[in-house]
Amino acid sequence: MTPRTGRHFLQIPGPTNVPDQVLRAMAAPTIDHRGPEFAALTLRLLHQLKPVFGTSGPVVVYPSSGTGAWEAALVNTLSPDDRVLCFETGHFATLWAQMATALGLRPDIVPGDWRHGADPDELARRLTADTRHTIKAVCVVHNETSTGVTSRIPEIRRVLDDSGHPALLLVDTISSLGSLDYRHDAWGVDVTVAGSQKGLMLPPGLSFNAVSDKALAAARTARLPKSFWDWEPVIAANQRGFFPYTPATNLLYGLSEALDLLAAEGLDEIYARHARHARATRAAVRGWGLEVLCADEREHSGSLTGVLLPRGHDADKVREIILERYDMSLGAGLGKLAGTVFRIGHLGHFNDLTLAGTLAGVQMGLGLAGVPVDPAGLGAALEVLGAP
Template sequence: MTNAPNLSHGRGYLAIPGPSVMPEAVLQAMHRPAPNIYAGELPDMMPGIMTDLKRVARTSHHCAIYIANGHGAWEAALANVVAPGDRVLVPATGRFGHGWGDMATGLGADVEVIDFGKSDPFDLNRIAETLKADSGHKIKAVLAVHVDTSSSVLNDVAGLRRVLDDLGHPALLMADCIASLGCDRFEMDDWGVDIMVTGCQKGLMVPPGCAFVFFNDRAQAVRDAMPRVSRYWDWTPRSQAEELWQYFDGTAPTHHLFGLRVALDMIHAEGIEAVWARHTTLARAVWTACEAWGEGGDLRLNIADRAHRSTAVTSLRLNGSDGTRLREWVEGQIGLTLGIGLGMAEPDDPRRDAFFRLGHMGHVNGQMVMGMLGGIDAGLKALGIAHGRGALDAASDVIGGAGA
């Protein structure tokens, strides 16, 4: 096979869990000269952008935009409601729960982590026990990651609100929807979430660079009682802006906003319920293929129960170094880039090369997912990695059934 052709030339497919595939319409909207930031098209479209962002978040309350990534959104949210010495509770189900907790520690908060491991969702009973023991209501906020991008677990945020309400606990419910917004169903107001954070580079289909913090009046009241909030992170002036610069405390991320306007138009033209349904069907096709490969083979999905899997990302495990071998083969030989197994093992743990992830978020459709699965199937065969057969037939049955 030394003379076998390399089949990677042509348009590559970035199937990592963010940045996601960017629509051509978004990229074309961004490919333009710098605009006037004081008058004209860009300032005029900001109120509509804010309204349509809230539609995606399913909230009628407030939104602030930051020139940042998801980590910036974490800090912005915390800076507005958590003062040094305040206590926060972090139920962690992967790398990013711990990361948000570490951010709170860096701001001087007293952080209590309940670690549920990397393959299980929140245990609401355990969280309830911790909150019930907090009879003095010292816990000011609960930091909940809706979908942890490392483990691909989907957590029950609405159930967490029920726990807080049943106990009469006043802690703010804060949700990280960086991986899930615009992919997995999320209902900010109906689920009783006080603060939600996300970024533009996943379900919102815009290149990395903008972060968003959504918050309700209850959270604003906590912000108003804070002894101080840094000028840059303060969400109040950003959410009440009248001039373009006020939304960003300075120069706006002009070209990101042009792209975001188009991305929001695409989401609302499809309809958010239809967006969720599309992600659900495509994810089921991915899971079905992976389950078929696992029968008689070594491939395992990190989250065993489908009810607890995100429809945006799937975390997987092979044996030994096979995860890395597979990633390198499909990228080098057929132009398909899969995600690394981020945070699933320590750097010096030999198992770290067993893990990898599939991103199926945002601007994806049936033929893209089938192409990704076909590429993985070819890689398993080329590398001699043990796997069950019939995965592509099973996935096409899911997609074909959805279109029947």
């Protein structure tokens, strides 16, 4: 393989680039996870996490990928054969529904075209028809990582409230937390699912559930089997700064540093930065003469952009050329989007010059791959980035 110079551009939508400060924090010596120093770290972290989720309630931390937090959300709140309404907004929404089936639940799938978010009007129709309230939970992916489409969670909550339906609202924020505006309490979410490797700027290995009072009440009667994922012993141990299992100590060091970085920049500033980078990326895509996968202007993601290639062009070949020629990784099309879409990640530890370099590499790679593009695309993005 040709020797590389310079840095690798990791522009997949997660895992994202880890700041040097976070890497250095994780390199600290491991401490006793039963000692007072660790207890102080845990209590500080749990307090720091609350504003990121927009909650005053408990946030449960697991040493796992986000898939573990998916499972925790389901097994803590539901019982065998419960109906769960799942919106098929993309590949990861589909996987969450498949997990529900494997756990003994009955998911009702709301089909989607993977270009739109969860439809509040369809939710209203489904809830109106459920006069016996057999639907126990509604599962929505806030920001679908496979497509770059963001569902409108406040509208979903409003439908639940207006219908008077008691179903729980479970929301996956794995590629939105710490990047897009999100408010667990204000939006009436019952369980928020998150992971460490995207907006929180850490390596994979930590996952999270933010939990409402309603969800905690549901957990007292839920009958799906659980042990490791059980909220109750974690929340109880957390009161003293500990965990009922061996935690990922050095990842927690990194989390502390990452939360300090988020607080220093400010959440509102972070959300605005991500939105601006997303606008610049869409300007480039449209300037090239290509199509943004997300088809609803209200639902564009601030953390990634899916790019739909013209018929006859292979998105994986484009990604291969860009990786080989420019040492840049882009996200693949997943599931039924394989080969037709590539994804540009613009989230986490990221700035204007990194985005400019990313889009320049994409433009050059598209040309090398024989995809007809207008080179004015990059200039359109730079105009957005250069605006006061």
